[in-house]
Each structure stands twice: as structure tokens, then as C-alpha cells.
Amino acid sequence: MNYTVNGGNKNADIKITEKQENGILYLQLNMKLSSPEIPERFSVDFKFSASDCAFTWNPGMMDIHGLYFDWGKKIIKSRLASWMPLQQLISRTGKNKLLIAVSDVDTPIEIGTGICEEDATIDCSVSFFTLPTTPVTEYTAEIRLDMRNMTFSDSIYEASAWWENECGYKSAFVPEGAREPVDSLWYSFHQNLDKEEIIKECKASYDIGMKTVIIDDGWQTDDNNRGYAYCGDWQVAPKKMGDMKELVNDIHNIGMKIMLWYSVPFMGIYCDKYNEFKDMLLDGCGDEKTFFALDPRYKKVREYLADVYETAVKEWGLDGLKLDFIDSFVLKGKALEYDERRDYQSLEDAIHALMTDVKERLVKINPDILIEFRQSYVGPSIRKYGNMLRVGDCPCDILKNRFNIVNLRLTSGKTAIHSDMIMWNVKDTVENAALQFASILYSVPQISMRVDKLPENHYKMLKYYLSFWNEWKAVLLDGKLTATNPECEYSLVSAELENKAVFTAYSDRVIPVKTEKTVAVNATAENALIIKNAKGKNYRVVNCMGEEISNGVIGSDLQEIPVNISGMIFIK
DSSP: OOEEEEEOOTTOEEEEEEEEETTEEEEEEEEEEEEEEOOOOEEEEEEEEOTTOOEEEOTTOOSOOSOOBGGGOEEEEEBTTBOOSEEEEEOTTSBEEEEEEESOOSSOEEEEEEEETTTTEEEEEEEEOOSOOOOEEEEEEEEEEEOOSSBHHHHHHHHHHHHHHTSOOOOOOOOGGGGSOEEEOHHHHTTOOOHHHHHHHHHHHHHTTOOEEEEOTTTTOSOOSOSSTTOSSOOOOHHHHOOHHHHHHHHHHHTOEEEEEEETTEEETTSTTHHHHTTSEETTSSOSSSEEEEOTTSHHHHHHHHHHHHHHHHHHOOSEEEEEOGGGOOOOGGGGSOOTTOSOSOHHHHHHHHHHHHHHHHHHHOTTOEEEEETTSOSTTGGGTOSEEEOOOOTTOHHHHHHHHHHHHHHSTTSEEEOOOBOOOTTSOHHHHHHHHHTTTTSBOEEOSOGGGOOHHHHHHHHHHHHHHHHTHHHHHHSEEEEEOGGGTOSEEEEEETTEEEEEESSOOEEEOOSSEEEEEEOSSSSEEEEESOTTOEEEEEOTTSOEEEEEEOOSSEEEEEOOTTOEEEEO
8 A cells, every 4th residue: 555644743753554454454653743742634645446436435424425526525524522534435336445444533533535537546535633632742543444345334334343342432331211212302392392291292102102202402491592592501491391300200100211402512691601601612613692612621611511410310310311512512713722721622532521520420320321412423432421322403304314324323333323303294195204214214213293293194103113113123223234325325224133124115126035024114106015035925015004905925036016105014
């Protein structure tokens, strides 16, 4: 491998040694400085043949997967609080061509790839210290270059396992509560919360299989105008919520767990604490008119936030917290200037310190505490603080939900992956409404609909899909996940465990039956699926409400069988 090192501190001694192991090339990087300095940005640059490279993939990709120009590279920006340092080139047939990963997932790093039009090669760059960190005298990291011929997803799985097993990034314990369906109130209520309506909703959602409720933004303010101007004090809005301890007890008596939302960094101008912290803020991390982001490099900030969460869990009896916007801790502007009052210079180190304190305090109260994080703070390092990773906001968007669920599943080990809250227009057809659930089957479902106000057929559909999900939960969450055609946002996704498999067809209608028991969900635009290699097996077709439509015996090795949109076929 021919590579060059560019940039860095003037007196930096940067050396790279190569190691080949099990078909993978490791570039072992060591940088030494004569005295403590803040490392300056430097990059390791190399070229790779574009032969049979058709697509790119990285965990933050939410748009076209094509090859980018070298003068406008596709870049993944990684740090503790955002994504992870991984980028991949994929062949036309979905095989790995080159997967680039870096052992250090805390330091701000960028990985970029782009096609060079002069010679049909791909310029690859791995840039270190893309944001200021703590002064050091030595730095080590490993660049892992996987060029093995295997499915793109298997190579991602192995990179994720490498971070955990070889690089020491162990994920948080995942209690069973993190794997149970959730009624999240954001899309269904927004800030228009009311204690009695919440209790009514919880009773209805529990009856059909939801085990946890998340009360989102609005519990802490009487203002319903969106935004975060009233965030920061984290006191209960009594007109809406009444006594929080009583509400928690009422929800526990229903049989549900309860979590509360907190926008971790945000401090609004209308909260009582604003004046106390107004000189401990980060630049450009809020709208800078009505709310700002606290700077966790101040010990006072970290202690205040940890105290808030500890008190809430201890005094109200909460089962968990939805800790939002951790990726909004960003270092720029005046925050780059030195302040002797800070006990950390590195923002990433300060986030570590904050989350370590929070986790240790909460686990002491409840070892099974539930902590939800949201894209993009989903990397190998920050996962030791959270046990529920949710897809970023994508209301009504079946494409983004399914796409990001698969991406999170590929990179997150055994951490519980949650969908973004599904919602739909109640005037839509029940089949179209069911597509929302079909898009999230391989995650823990989060629902954000007023269950108690659903039309009868929509209610029946949701009840059936939740029942199906609970019955097949082990396969869906723990089975080997396979996804085809990333360039098409995964046209066919399956999970297989022991002798069972669940397929969901999104555009590819051919279902290759390999197991004793197979279920195929029709999330395509056609009212039929094509069943392959199941001659002689029995089948049963149900619609999206679980009502049987047909049954019979499959008569050929390749047979088209009518299956309603959002319906299922059971084969055994």
C-alpha cells in the first residue's frame, strides 16, 4: 500500500508500520511530539483502484450511494458524540471492495473517498484531529483496511466486532426493558400534554402490547410553541402534568415503564438557571437567540446536569431517560479560546466525564435503567452509556426508517436498536398505514399514534403487527440480519435464527426459503410475492390485520402467490 502523511504539527514525528493479519491490512500509526501540544490536523492519503467499485457506504449516509468526485469527497465525520470512523466501497453485486475503519472512535476523525477522473482511481483520506483536543506528547491509532471478497454487511459486522473485542469499546448492559415496544408521545402529543390524556393513552397502548411510555418535550413547560427557550430548569409543569411522582405511580400501576425526555445541552433564556450559566456556553450550538448549549468542559455544568437526572430518577421513580441532542455539543467560535475555569480542554473528554458520572449515578439507583440515544451519537464508545439507540427523526418516512435501522443493526452489536416513532394519517388506507410498521420490523418498535383514537381497522392492524412482532421478537432482534442492495435502501431484508426466518420484501419480491419456518412480509407495491425453493411446503396468507386470506401447498420451486400489500405469508 502506497500512502503519504500530510499536515500535522511542525515538530511531529509521524511513523506508520504495516501489519497483515487474516487478509486485513493494518496501518499502525504513531505520532510523537517533543512537548505537549494540541495536535494539528493531519491525514493519511492513498489511492485505491476503482475497478468494480460501484457504491459507497458509511453509517451516516442518508442520500445517494454513488461514487463522489475527489474534489468533493464523500466524508464521514466522526467523534465521540457523532457517528463512527468507517467508510466502505462496495461492488455492483454487493461485495466489499474496501472498508476503512479507525481504532480510535473518540478523537475527531474524517474519512473521505472520491473518484479521480484522470485515472479511474479512488482517492482515500483518513484525517485525524479535525477538531481541537487535549495537548499530547504521543498518539497512536490503527487504520484497518479490509479488502476481502465478502458481503458488504459481513465486513461491517466484523469491523464493529473489532471495535468491541480488539479496541476495547464495550457496550452498555441491555436490560430486557430496552427490548420492549414503546409508546412515544412526541408525534402524537407534541407539547400538548395532559396528565389524564396520557393515562388514557397508556392504558390503550398497554392493552395491545406496548410496555414503555416516553413522555417527550413539554412536561417541563406550559409553553407549547416548540423550541427550547424554557429548557434548563427541568421542573414539572404542574398545569399539564400534576404531581410527577403520582403520574409515574399511575403508569406503573397500568404495567408500563416510564421515561422522560431531556435535551441535555440546551439552556433556554427563560429558565431560572440561565443567568447562572450564561458564561459557560458553546457557540453555534443553539439558535443563539432563545436557547444555547452548555459547555460540559466546566465542572459546574457537568455536576448540574448529573444532579438533575439523578434527582429525577430517585425522587420520581423513573425507569429511564431519553437523553437528546448530545451531538449538539460542538466546538467552534469563542469556545475554542482558552478559559482557565474549565477542567477539560477537550470537548470529547468532557462529554466522557459527564456521561460516566450520569451512568454511574443512575445505575446505583436502578441497574436496569433505560437510556435512549438518537442518531448520530451511536458510535462504539458512547454506547457504553446508553442501551437504546433510536433512528433519527423521520416522521412518516418508511424509507429512512428502514434504511437507518439496518445501518444501526450492522454497526451496533447487541445494543437495542429502536425505530423512529412511526406515525401515519388516520385517513390513509390500513394497508398504507401498516407499511409504517413493516418498515421497522427489525428494530424495537416505537409508536407515536393516539391508540385510543385510532379507526377500528387501524387499531386491529396495529394490534396484530405488535402481536406478530412480540411472537417473532427473538428472530427479528437476535437473528442474523441480511440486507441486499444498499444502493436501493435495502430491497430485501431478513433475519434468521435457528430454524426460523423473517423476510420483508420492500421492492425485491423473490423470497428464498431456507428454513423450516419462514414468514415473508409484503411491503412492495405489488399484491403478490414469489416463493423460491419451497415446493411441497404448506402456506397461509393473512392480511395486515391478521385475517386469513388463503392457504394451500406450494406446487413449484418458483411460484407467485397473491399476498396483500402489508400482508404476510407463513410457510412451513
